[in-house]
Amino acid sequence: MPAHASLSLQLRKILFAAILFLTLAVVIYWVILENKPWVVPEEYKSLKNPLSPSESNLNVARQIYGNECTQCHGQRGRGDGPEAKQHYPLPADFTDPKLLKSATDGEVFYWITAGRRPMPSFKRRLTPDQRWQLVLLVRSFSQPTPTNSVPTSPLKPAPEKSNHQ
Numbered sequence: 001m002p003a004h005a006s007l008s009l010q011l012r013k014i015l016f017a018a019i020l021f022l023t024l025a026v027v028i029y030w031v032i033l034e035n036k037p038w039v040v041p042e043e044y045k046s047l048k049n050p051l052s053p054s055e056s057n058l059n060v061a062r063q064i065y066g067n068e069c070t071q072c073h074g075q076r077g078r079g080d081g082p083e084a085k086q087h088y089p090l091p092a093d094f095t096d097p098k099l100l101k102s103a104t105d106g107e108v109f110y111w112i113t114a115g116r117r118p119m120p121s122f123k124r125r126l127t128p129d130q131r132w133q134l135v136l137l138v139r140s141f142s143q144p145t146p147t148n149s150v151p152t153s154p155l156k157p158a159p160e161k162s163n164h165q
């Protein structure tokens, strides 16, 4: 084999390895970035919602949610909006009671305020009151209310008497 041929073969091998390495590095970096826990600054964590979950607050929130959030989070908060599948990570299911159980109001407020790719920030688009109203609504998706759940009581077995145990 002529010397220049083996040299170019060597070069191609090095080039191939370099490209492979770079691709891997980019993929690993991206995965780490995407899975980074969503850290909430301390000053937000302890914030309390100044608003109460009244029907009027929830109704205002429903209006805003319908305009700004349904395309991703879905009408009922199930994370199944028409745009949801185009996004990574997928929008979470707010009807899962575990999702926000350990989150403080301040944390949920922060997530809506700051956003995180692909979710936009609503700091400029919505007033703090509107964001607090959304916190109430987002939490309400996991609490069955007469308007968003089918009554289940007739299907539940009668509770066992505890004195038999």
Ligand code: HEC
Pocket: 038, 064, 065, 068, 069, 070, 071, 072, 073, 083, 087, 088, 089, 090, 091, 092, 093, 108, 111, 112, 116, 117, 118, 119, 120, 122, 134, 138
């Ligand atoms: C472009 C799609 C998109 C829009 C619009 C959007 N979100 Fe999100 N949202 C997401 C995605 C995706 C996540 C998950 C992000 C993550 O885990 O990194 C998320 C996360 C959240 C979270 C944190 C809880 C969780 O899922 O882990 C809250 C709360 C939330 N969104 C509320 C809202 C509200 C309220 C609105 C409307 C004002 C809204 N979002 C608009 C895509 C969107």
